[in-house]
Amino acid sequence: MVIGKTLLTEEQIRARIKELADRINADYKGKEILAVGILKGAFMFYSDLVRQIRVPLIVDFIVSSSYEDTTTTGKVNIHIDTRIPVTGRDVIIIEDIIDTGISLSYIKEKLLDKSPNSLKICVLLDKKERRLVEVDVEYAGFEIPDEFIVGYGTDYNDNFRNLPYVATLKHSG
Template structure:
């Protein structure tokens, strides 16, 4: 698995440190807590878990599964909801937690979909942001790292369901995903 990685982009330590900083930013915005984190499956699982542990107030967690990639490295542009929320978010403070914002197509769709459910607030938190690849106008309220346009894996991010378990974010060798 390690031989598929061109280089480590973000170490485990860098990620942990930045998550604590993001948690501090969220606590400043929501001093009373009682927020709902909505993780976007599957890539955000590690990030949501670590972020939740870094918040020292009441946090509810739910997940949504959406797809626009399948087993490809390029988005299809068609967003499908595979798993919806388990409870109502109307009148609640909600933060969508994403592993990465790339083209923004999926996240923009999800944001509009959830906004229609009338949450009190709806914010976006992403671990990684690739602004160079953006195709739609959407920005995160909380950003872990802005990264270059490279195919990254690890810390929940995958290529064809592989590499999610790496404790760091690495750049995947081009010959792996261009086969």
């Protein structure tokens, strides 16, 4: 596998994160957020976004997986759950990408079972063409085409996460 066409540059990503943070700051003025990042993919987006959020926040993470190679398994595994109590808090799930919606729907339902005050979703990349389960996404960075992408936290078999931009992935040869 080799890196293909660049879809989003560092500059585009940085500017859009600032816009998302500004919206979150306005929406949560006077409140405290529990920002729940979904690892591993969201680590770059999460880090850059929370540094731009100016309202009080607490950080926490969930480690989940649902992909093998380039295909979703349709089964969501939660390897590590939140450690901070969710009950009564204003929660934002921060994820790198939503495609089928299966993972985010599952995680959202698990967190809603813990009775948060509110729960919203923020994603950098939205691949609407692949949606199998409808999930409300209140904060979305970019809508992208139905291509396998890597970079800025997203991966192929744990490779390419360190790219500072988002690109397509192509078969070599």
